[in-house]
Amino acid sequence: MKRTMLHYLVEVADPKGHYFDVQLQVEIPLSKLQGAQADRWVDLTLPAWIPGSYLIREFARNILYVKSTVNGAESVCAKVGKDHWRVHLDAAMVTSAHSSVLLLCHWRVYAWDLSVRGAHLDDTHGFFNGTSLFLCPTGLENSHIELIVSRPGENLVDWVVACGLPSQPGTLKDAHGCPVLKAGGQVKFTAPDYDSLIDHPIEMGALEVESFEALGVKHVFAVYGADKDLDLQRICIDMKPVCEAQIALFEPDHKRAPFDTYWFMLHAADNGYGGLEHRNSTALLFNNAELPQRGVEKAPKGYEGFLGLCSHEYFHSWNVKRMKPAAFVPYDLTQENYTRLLWIFEGFTSYYDDLMLARAGKLDEAGYLKSVGRTIAQVMKGPGRLNQSVADSSFDAWTKYYRQDENAPNSIVSYYTKGALVALCLDSAIRQQTAGKKSLDDVMRLMWQRKGLTGKGLHEDEFATLVEEATGIDLQQQLQQWTHSTVELPLSDALKTYGFSLAQSPGEEAVYLGLNGQFKPEGMLVKQVINGSPAHVAGVSAGDVLVAIGGKRLTEGNYKRLLASARPGENFDVIGFRAERLMEFAVRAGEAASNEWLIEKLDKPGHKVVPCPWQNR
Structure with a gap:
């Protein structure tokens, strides 16, 4: 039986007005139509949120109109929900068809969201996530997909396109493998299904591109908006050992990444910060002034933060993109997907981002401990940690964490920062009770084998069992207390295991x-x-x-x-x-209530210390 294929065309229609025009053409078998013989229709929907950003964002608000034809004849396309359109087929359209109908839809999308979550278009570049652009016919989500990106016009500067989807054989590419989109030309990609299509954002423009290889995997760094003296080569040199350390963490024997090529897509802005993970790429937003310059040996103060952002999003390639809560398998992009486990999938990633910088030699011990101190300060600065557990913070992400108001410090705690501190305490407990023979790394590797490689989701009450199986240590009671109550975490004890003390330092305010x-x-x-x-x-x-x-x-x-x-x-x-x-x-x-925390090495620990996780190489 012939497999249905969805043909999407994205046209850079009006960059000055910030509009993409999108077209969908699909031949739909009569058996896939909805309704009864006298009243048949096709439903088209757009996701209400994007994985990795847990808020209903109503992307459909940026669609100006949707028009359609069936078998070449104009058909009624009515909006029946906030992100739901219905194409009606009259009886004549169906009875005259042999075994299928040809549906052609086109719509216009306003793209002026300068973030990693949406779509943005002007004369200099275009960026979009598929969740902002691609209406999907209900029931055809598993169809094979062809995507064409077109740029009409003449005498325009060539644009470079960065995207993790495979391009059509014979496509003109630059030296780093990025397709080139010429004026009046097009670039064609393929995707196995709709889920894959919307998990591969596209950045295009006069991009600066560099690439490097890490354990046999090509990594491409494509940057839009940076100053002309950006030292992109230095960024690649610095990220190479970080990527290698992460690949080796999950696959210590084979050192095999779960992708053939990885794409860092950076929008260097005058200000802003953000990152969003995808299965073989990440979209990044970072302050241009904090990026390194060619010919300047000393990096800006915020450059370590940029490397930490890159490390964080790269770690998500395993932790949340492939290992994920059972509530996300599969995603329901029409509504909230509730889980109390984001402290693992976001918080543990926040623990490992700077940890991997330290293991790769890109962050010294003093810098790493200062980073941990900042995380402790972020958690301890507000009474919200005494009112909300980190598990409830995860569950309430949709209504509280992503919708913070003036009372947020009093009412919520971040599953990113407190989740990172839970990981710190858990790692310390495992290392202390096994005399350094086991660690949180062993738990992450087992979870990768059981969940990441199989595609099975982690159930809400399953993590403590994984910890015990990976380490031989039963920490169920501690994990329950640390994550489902508001009891303070044993941070001093966790750091004492490694021979360090934790104390508040006097602030500048009296x-x-x-x-x-x-x-x-x-x-x-x-x-x-x-x-x-x-x-x-x-x-x-x-x-x-x-x-x-x-x-x-x-x-x-x-x-x-x-x-x-x-x-x-x-x-x-x-x-x-x-x-x-x-x-x-x-x-x-x-x-005076200082919120600065210092971590210092103990001169005489008084006990046998366990090797520090940030010193593992």
Whole structure:
């Protein structure tokens, strides 16, 4: 039986207006049509969210219209849901057909979302995720797919296309294997099914491209928007051992990656930060000023953060793209997919991202420990960790973590950061109880064999059993406590295992008020108030604009001087506005509460230390 094929055409239609035009052509067997003989139809839907970003994003809002023909005759295409269109076929269309009907649909998509999740188009480049562009006929998700990207026009600069999908044999490519899209030309790709199609984003434009090989796998780095002096070769040199370390972690014997080629697609922006993982690629957004320059030996301050972002997304190639919660097998892209396990799939990835930099020699011990200290600070800075477990944080990702408001520090904890600290405690416990013979690495390798290579999802109560099987250690009670309660994690004990101490360090501020704000010409706009803090007790609220404190105008400079010189217990009269209403607050300064954490080597540990995980090479 002939397999149905979906033919998609994406046209760079109006870059100045930021519009892609998309066309779908498919010959649909009569048996695949929906409805009864007298009333048949084809449903078309667009995903409501994109895997890796757990929020209903309503991508369909950017579709201007959908039009269709059946067997060359215009047909009614009605919107029947927020991301759901229905093409109606009259009886004559069906009865005149032999065994199938030819459906042709076209629609226009507005693409002006400069993020890793959506679509963006202008005169200089185009970027899209398939979840933003490709309507799919219901029941044909497993069809083979042909994708053509077209760029009409004349006298245009050639665009380079970065995409993990295989291109048509004979396609013109650059020196690194990227297809070249000429003015008036097209590039053709293939995908085995719809799920694969939407898991391969495309970046195209006047890209700067470099490539490197890591354990026999080609890695391509394609960059849009960078300064002309970007040292892309240095980035490739730095990422090569990191990629090799990750491949070797999961496949220590064969050192075999789960892909033939990997694509880093970086949009270097004036500001911004983000990354989204895909099965053989990642889309990245990072500050241009923090990337290395040719001829400048010292890298910018934020460059280690960029390498950590790349390491994080690359680690996802195993952890969440192939090993994933059972709730994601398969994804239901029409609605929320609830799981309490993101502390493993996002949090453990956050633990390993900098850890792999250290193992690859791209982050020294001091830098690594400073990074761990920052993660501890992020978790400990707000009372949200005392109100929400990391498992509940995962479950509530759709409604809380990705929709944070002014009360977020008081109500939620991040499954990224606290999940990373759970991994730290778990790794330490395994190493301590096995005298360093086993580690979290063994757990990840077993999970790769059982889940990643088989495509089976991890069930909600299954992880502790995997830990015991991989290490011989029963940590079910500890894992339950660390992840399903709000009890503080044993971070000091975890670091003591390796011969290090953990302590808070004094901050620059002499007192604590408990509010976060943004300074504007008229004063401080209060963004957040911490529960139980002096500001909370005094009645200060998010949204208030504070204009004076202690008899002086509230400027950023005056505020910093006050925090540095005041004494706990000192009272301050604060004047501000809530909307148009004048407000007065009596704020009593509290004891200074530093949120800086130092990790230092113990001179005399008093016990036999276990080798540190960041020193594994």
